[in-house]
Amino acid sequence: MQHQLDLRSNGNIQTIRIRRVWSRKRPRDFLKTHLTPAKKRGGASCLQQGRRDRRLSSIMAELQAAEVCFHLFICHHGLWNHLAAELIKFNKPIIIRPYCSDTEDVFGGYDSILDDSSLLAKLDDAAHTDAVDQQDLRTVQPPKDSVWKQSCKDNITDSILNDLGDNLFEDLPASQVQFQEQIHEIVKRSRLQEGQSTSTPFRNSDKTTEAEPERTMEDKNKARRRTDQLKRLMLGNAAAPSNVSRTVVLKEAVVSEEIGVAMQAMETVSAETTDLGPFFGLPSKVKELMYKLRGIKNLYDWQEVCLNLDCVQQRNNLIYSLPTSGGKTLVAEILILRELLCRKKDCLFILPYISLVQEKVRGLASFGLELDFMVEEYAGSKGKFPPVKRRNSRSLFIATIEKAHSLVNSLIESSRIDNLGLVVVDELHMLGDGSRGAIIEMTLAKLLYMSKTTQIIGMSATLGNIRDLQMFLGAENYTNDFRPVQLKEYVKLKDTIYEVDPKEEDCFKFSRLLNYKYSSAMQKVDPDHIIALVTEVIPTHSCLVFCPTKKNCENVAVMICKYLKAEFLQHREAEKAVLLRELRDSGNGSVCPVLRKTVPYGLAYHHSGLTTEERKLVEEAYSSGVLCLLTCTSTLAAGINLPARRVILRSPYVATDFLKRSQYKQMVGRAGRAGIDTVGESILILQDKDRHMAKTLMCAPMENCYSNLMHDGGKGILSLILSLIGLNITTSLDQIRDFLRGTLLHVQQKQLCVEKSLWEVVQQSVDLLKAKDLIRSDAQTLQVTKLGKATYKGSVDLTYCDVLYKDLSRGLEGLLLNSYLHLVYLVTPYDMVSQCTPNWMIYFRQFTLLSVAEQRMSAAVGVPESFVARKAAGQTVRKDVDMVAVRRMYLALVLFSLLRETNLWSVADRFQLSRGFVQTLLSSSSAFCSCALHFTEELEELWPFRALLAELTRRLSYCVKAELIPLMEVAGVMESRAKQLYNAGYKTLTHLANADPAVLARTIENLYRKQANQIVASAKMLLNEKAAALQEEVDDLLTTPSDLPHLTHLT
Helix, strand or coil, rough: CEEEEEEEECCCEEEEEEEECCCCCCCCCHHHHHCCEEEEEEEEHHHHHHHHHHHHHHHHHHHHHHCCEEEECCHHHHHHHHHHHHEEEHCCCEEEECCCCCCCCCCCCCCCCCCCCCCCCCCCHHHHHHHHHHHHHHHCCCCCCCCCHHHHHCCCCCCCCHHHHHHHHHCCCCCHHHHHHHHHHHHHHHHHCCCCCCCCCCCCCCCCCCHHHHHHHHHHHHHHHHHHHHHHHHHHHCCCCCCHHHHHHHHHHHHHHHHHHHHHHHHHHHHCCCCCCEECCEEEHHHHHHHHHHHCCCCCCHHHHHHCCCHCCCCCEEECCCCCCHHHHHHHHHHHHHHHHHCCCCCEEEECCHHHHHHHHHHHHHHHHCCCCCEEEEECCCCCCCCCCCCCCCEEEEHHHHHHHHHHHHHHHCCCHHHHHEEECCCHHHHHHHHHHHHHHHHHHHHHHHHCCCCEEECCCCCHHHHHHHHHHHHHHEEECCCCCCEEEEEEEECCCEEEECCCCCCCCEEEEEECCCCCHHHHHHCCHHHHHHCCCCCCEEEEEECCCCCHHHHHHHHHHHHCCCCHHHHCCCHHHHHHHHHHHCCCCCCCCHHHHHHHHEEEEECCCHHHHHHHHHHHHCCCCCCCCCEECCCHHCCCCEEEEEEEEEECCCEEEEEEEHHHHHHHEEEEECCCCEEEEEEECCCCHHHEEEEHHHHCCCCCCCCCCCHHHHHHHHHHHHHHCCCCCCHHHHHHHHHCCCHHHHHCHHCCCCCCHHHHHHHHHHHHHHHCCEEEEECCEECCCCCHHHHHHHCCCCCCCHHHHHHHHHHHHHHCCCHHHHHHCCCCHHHHHHCCCCCCCHHHHHHHHCHHHHHHHHHHHCCHHHHHHHHCCCCCCCCCHHHHHHHHHHHHHHHHHHHHHHHHHHHHCCCCHHHHHHHHHHHHHHHHHHHHHHHHHCHHHHHHHHHHHHHHHHHHHHHHHHHHHHHHHHCCCCHHHHHHHCHHHHHHHHHCCCCCCHHHHHHHCCHHHHHHHHHHHHHHHHHHHHHHHHHHHHHHHHCCCCCCHHHHCCC
């Protein structure tokens, strides 16, 4: 046996692999060498020790000079203990790993006796040699003046059993201990039978006895009996029945034992380690999963650099900025996996939109199943506050901006914030985005103040004042301009294409003329030459056309189709037919007339007017190449990643506002598909009047990002102070001021607090909260009222908290329970009221369909039938009526109709609203209903609403027949897919979690294997999550209370 030392470098990490190596077939003289005198075999134990000491010295000489962290791959206890002891002297951090090559049999032939009798032959051979040696020793006497050194004494016995016990099993794994003990027991019994006699020759004696021939024969017989018994034991051990390969069992045993030894050594060293393997500190399995699930074999250079930054290794905060499609998210995911697997801490991933949260939940569910962590969705009405406390597994919370804030609040309140090891914020530059930016700032400021161990990683677009964000987060910044595909930017003026070149004086450099003949009719219909630009790339390549308005998206798509050739219809014709059928199924038999015209040509539009299911179908068809062109609004650029060979900006405007540089960069960043295209192109269509502004747009520096806590009358800072007091983070003005020193607002107070100082703003905010009866002061201590606590725990806008309380309290006086209408009205979002103007004829028609009790309820909230009738008749109404209540009731009627028939298309048609608006109303109502539920849980007088709103939240979240709800709880499963699954026999979550993805893909029409894998993985994750929550509840019930009274307490 020998030990091999393998030194490998990976960045600043030095890896030491110490391997025990056995040859698969041992030499015939293996046992003989143990019986050879010491002088012939090199000095026995003392010389072996000397060689090992010299080998260890040479190893340490090489290692001492290296200022590195050591990874010890342990496969031999003795050498490990010596090496670890030496490393401790040098104060080197040690990362310990068991090492056992998958292709190496560390046990040699221990379990191959039945197949190979060579080991038994060796025993016979050794026994024979032993007998010959004894005879020689008795007849040939050593010189009397021989010097036997005590330290290297050669103990030669008359039995091979002693040698087997002392030397052969020196490196035997734990799984063979019992076998070894049996051998020792044989030797022990044999010696007891012989008494104190021994057959070891008296080396210093020159006398022989008369009974020597008789003793020699007796010794031979005893040795033979022992050898035979050893053979039987080994054969019995090898022939023992087992369902598992003994090699596998033995390997597991030795790895388990060595891990135990390593852990003890690690405790002695007291060096904290978070390194589990070669893939950026993660096991190789993670790298394999990246390739298996994502097709990612190698990382980009910048990703490797970023992951090896000192600040990342030391768990400091980091902001990193790259262009769109540069691969930012993968770095964040690797850091998340490292936190979950190595440090055993929970993680929070904050994303801006519900669709992105659902996409990420689907994408990471498979990793969670393979690596044993939970993936929990916090979006819309989903999410538990505080989250389930798990003893045996870690959780990755994937949340929208609003849900992430509520989640952090609940962790602070339950004193569990230190369990959160890492927070990743996507689109960190949204700190400057109105009220949502204020919520991000509140969340991060609380994390910075309450937890010194939580690492914050921010992914951001390039900003002009990134230094402010660094100061706010105490973070380092990594910036790179890497793009996987080169981007070429162009503008089009009339029929000329110019390349964008900031080095040019005019910023634009002539590139080419459009080569496309337009008829006079076409010129009138398409003066911007969009048809010429798109037909240069489609249908072979993909194209995105960004339009300023939703209506313009639809018009442009139809216009392009009119002038496309007939061969476009034949391109992937069968798959486009399937897409149309799926669109029809999603609309319960209805298809958008625009999509019915454009899809056969491979075109579609994409904006918020589509339902969630329509958008998902269009996105999947575009990603798979069934659709080659999408006309879309700017929201697509901020959402799901849909790259294209060419991106065309129809106009430099979003609605009536001129493009910001960040918006422009986000849209053109979609050009170029990694792994498909070698180059990406963007073309901005300009009019002469916009040329100067476009030049400024192209050459201007990136916008700055500013705090939004003062946005909209200081709503953000009011909400922040209320929650700080409610969570007992601060209880005085001085503590509030101290907390605010850790905000972005404090960093930028010179720019933002011009009229009033930040401290004056704080004092005014506290006074306003007192006036609203949300907080009160007792001596010098600030405390939250019950209404204030309900407001921050329900995440209710401070503008509406008192109105909501009054509406709910008044509702209790005459709550209508035989209809959902009253409850639906109470949870119709206040901020949606201004987005809809009632059609009075439709309003009156729907009102007359209500029951008497429902009409009476409507009158009670301030919307009498007489008022609606007069408005429908076009008459002037002099009586003062609360128009907010009137409009809110109109939206409530829309939701009420949806709950009764669950057909979004027919309801949208009946109220003459876009189906996208109706679905937005539904999802907003679901989220607000969840907020109202948490609001009522903190107010005892509103207790009847708790059970009622819990069920209504569930109904509004899915708005489908009850039997489909369990299937729609799975991320990514929409109504039409749920119907397909239900009709195919997958009726429950358990059915779906145990489905075979291959069978599922073949059973469900137009379900790709990748989608089937994601659905099954998401279902398994959800099932595991629910089962784990129940198990935690059981464990809590069965756990003995720590404060249980004892007899000593009672006496």
